[in-house]
Amino acid sequence: MTARRLAHRTSLLWLAALVHRLSGLALAIFLPLHFLALGLAIRGEAQLEGFLRWSDQPLVKLAESGLVFLLVVHMLGGLRLLLIENLDWRDRQKELAAVAAGISAVVALILLVRMF
C-alpha cells in the first residue's frame, strides 16, 4: 500500500534479526546434506575419503568457509537474543550486534586462509 518501504528496515538490529533468520534457514537446509555426507562412512572409509577429496576443490572450500560464517553468526545472534531475554536491559545493542557479525566474519576468514 505505501509505496515506500518502512524505513526502519535498514536499522542495524532489524538487519541482525534478518541475518539470524536467513542463516538459520541456510543451516537447516545444509544439515541433512551434511549428515548424508558423513553417513557415507557407513559403507566404508573409501566412500568418505572420496567425498573428502571432492570437497578439496577451491569452490567447495569457499562454500565451507561460508557455512562456518553462517554457523558462527547464527550462534552469536542467538546469544544476543538469550542475553536480551534473560539479563537486564542494556543499551548499545547495535554496537554488540555489529561486533558479533564482525567476529563471525573474522573466524570464517581465518578458516578460509587455513584451507588454502
Add this chain to the structure above:
Amino acid sequence: MNVRLYVWQRATAALMLPLVLVHVTVIFYATRRGMTAADILARTRGSIVWAALYGTFVIAAAIHAAIGVRNVLTEWSPLGERAASLFTVAFGAALLLLGLRAVAAVVL
C-alpha cells in the same frame, strides 16, 4: 510459538553454545591437519566422548532447527499452524534419524 516450543528452542540453543565451539575447533584442527577419512575415523571409531558430544549435538540441533523452521513457515509461508506443526515433527524426525546415523557411521 508458545511457551512450550520457546522453552525447548532456547534450552537447546543454550546447550549448543559450547557444542558449536567444540565443533568449530574440530573443523579448524581437521583442516589444518589436512586429514583424510582414515585419519578422522581413526580418532572417532570407538570413542565414547565423540559419541556423547555429537550425539547430544544432533539431538539438540534436530529439535532446535525444526522449531526454528516452523517459526519461519508460520510467518513467511501460507501454511497454517497445523501444517506447520506436522512439518516440524517430520523435519525434526528426519534430522534426528540422519544425524544419529551419521554419528553411528563414524563412531561404530
Add this chain to the structure above:
Amino acid sequence: MSDARSELTVSLWRGAQQGRYERYNVPLRENQTVLDVVTFVQRHLDPTLSYRFACRVGVCGSCAMTVNGRPRWTCRTHVSTVAKAGHLEIGPLENLPVIKDLATDMRAFFEKWQQAKGAFVPSKTRHDAIDAIRPDSPARIAADAAIECINCGICYAACDTVRWNPDYLGPAALNRAWTLVNDARDAGNAARLAAVAAAGGCHACHSHQSCQEYCPQALNPTASIAGLKRRTAAAYLRGEIKA
C-alpha cells in the same frame, strides 16, 4: 529557511485498503507540524479528506500516521525534520485496516489488549486495608517504566511480527500485560500469564525492537516482552501453565 521554498508538496493516501496517493500544494511555514499540513488540506483544499486528531499537543495519541515511511505522531512531528526536498508522503498507520484515507480501524489493536488480559483485576474491596506499594520496589519500578502507554498504535504499526503473524498480540498489549504482572495489587496473573504464553503471545516476539525505536513515549516493549518471556517460562517449568 536557507532554500527559499514557500510551498510544500504533500502526497496523502485517499481511499480505503485500495486507493492512491494524491498530491496537494500547501504553504510552507516556520514551525509547522505534519498535523498542521493535513488540517490545512482538509480545511482549504479538500473537505472530503478523513483523518483523526484530538489534543494537538502529544498527549492523546489520536493523530498517529505513517510519515515518509515511519509511524509518528503528526502533531509532534515538525515538517522541517521530515520533509525531503520539500515533499512529504503521509499515509494511514500500517497493520490496521483502513476505514478511509488516513483513519484506520483500531478494533483489532484494542481486542488484542483484552486478549492479553491488559485490564486490572482487583483483589480487594473498599473494606480492606489499602496496599502499601513502595514506588522504589523493583516490581513497581518495572511497572512504572512501561505504564505511560497511551495506546496510539505506533508500535503496532511499526512491528513486522504483527505484519507477519495475524495472531500476534503486539507490543502495546504485551507491554501493558507486563505492567499488571508487576502490580502487586492485581489478582489476575494466572490467567494473564496463560494468555501471553499461548501462540501469538510474547514468545512470537523476535526482538526487532522497532517498537522501542518508534515509541513517542520512549517506552521499551521489547524489554517488557523479555520480562514476560522469563515469567512465563518459569511458570511453565513449575507446571503452572499447560501448553
